[in-house]
Amino acid sequence: MPDVSRRDFLTLLRDGLLAGSGLLALGGLTRFLSYQTEPPPTTEFDLGPAANYPIGSRTRLPDVPAILIHNASGFSALSLVCTHLGCTVEQKVDGSICPCHGSRYDEQGNVLRGPANRPLRALRVEPNAGGHLILHTD
């Protein structure tokens, strides 16, 4: 084993520490630069082929949350987010009710009972070129 002088050892140690520091700094920098903020919530939902929703149907879309309505006038959608504080309303036979504070809405989303004082929000729904329905929540 060759003799390593005191000077060579210290030089080697210095270079090693510098290299290590550089790698750690580079790692930190990479992590910092590659940090991804939380993606904004989805505002477009592909509901699949329009043919899946026959006329007269009211389909709950739990992921949105919303209800898709298909009647003689065409497709429409109502948000199921209560306009009082934002809880998800539950569907009943004659409308919907908020489980948090009891607001009630009719089938068209109009307020029947407070504390909510604004109707459920109407959402835009339209077909795309492929015949799929696209629901917009923005």
Added chain:
Amino acid sequence: MSALLVAAWNESRKPRPVVLVPTLSGRPEYCLTCHADVPQISAAHPTGTFGCVSCHGGQPLALDADLAHSTMRGGRNPSDFSVVEASCGGANCHSGSAAEGRDHIQRALTSVQTTYAGAIATVRYAFGAQSGPGAQQGIYAIEDPHSATGLTALTAFDPAHDANPSVQTFAANCLNCHLSAQPLPGAQYARFTGCAACHAPTAGTGVQLNAPTLHQLTTAISYAQCNTCHNRGNYSMRDLQFHPRTDAPADRLRDYYQPIAQFTRCEYTLDCVDCHTRTEAMGDGDIHGNKKEIQYIRCKTCHGTPTELPLTKALTDPNDIAFRLALLNPVVDLKIGDTILVTEKGEPLWNIRALPGGAYELFGKASGQRFTFRPVMGSRCTQNPEDQSSASCHQCHSVQR
């Protein structure tokens, strides 16, 4: 190099964030990264809707515990009255209009359970610190120029300004039970302050107040919860000390702290909130000088008199507050067309419903238990209709202790 290593080690210890985007704020929070085991506080406050920060404050994106908690409101209790407006307030929440019954904070902050105005006035008057028996001071200074009682302001009780040593002793030893006071040590006294003193069930749970699982709000408030302040002992005017009872009261009839008190069955069977109303407990928004001014429920409220039935109200309006109260504590399935009892001030006794045939059914708000009872009218009772104090009714209806 060492600093870099420490920084890298610190980074590696940070957990992968668990993101929650509450509907109410729409802004991400990382609180569930560490607090996934905390149960949802109530059905009216779903975690997915409210998140954590809207009530508790704090730094939503911090993964370091100290930093995340650095700006929390009220420590573990955001309902403490020092921070309640920021935590629980808002027009859609608990500082809305009186007309909608949403002025909870305004009412609670001026209630006698908060101001302690009656006790303070009694002691100050007894020891010559004020010239009349009326309330002048409270735990906090409050002002309401529109207070219907005529009492429009209370100054803050500050014993340093009272030269009388008895008043100072009272201040040092007897201010344990108002809603901002820290509870006395012992499981029998365990309660939070502010709204949570009553609405967070701590009594009889055996759970420490700092346990993360103690995360519940309810309107089903049990007798035991009221007992964390009430029925805990007596104030002595002789030595101006609060003398806490040393036993653990188990029998509600025999273990009451006043040996001369009389009770009829409903008084030791029901929970306090089954009869006493929201305004009696939380105040009505006006400033009152003592408990007697605000506490008005009497036997006749539910039972009527020999010449009058109790007051009732048919539920015809779907926006009637009775429905909201029954939704928050669903012990009774109220429907349009039901007839419920109301107090002489018009407060709904939403848990008491008239039955066909003239009887009534009461559902225990905390127990869920169903009781039935009949009105006094038509019974053999010969009580003077004008004489409706509980002492009068107890002459025939008290139970031997």
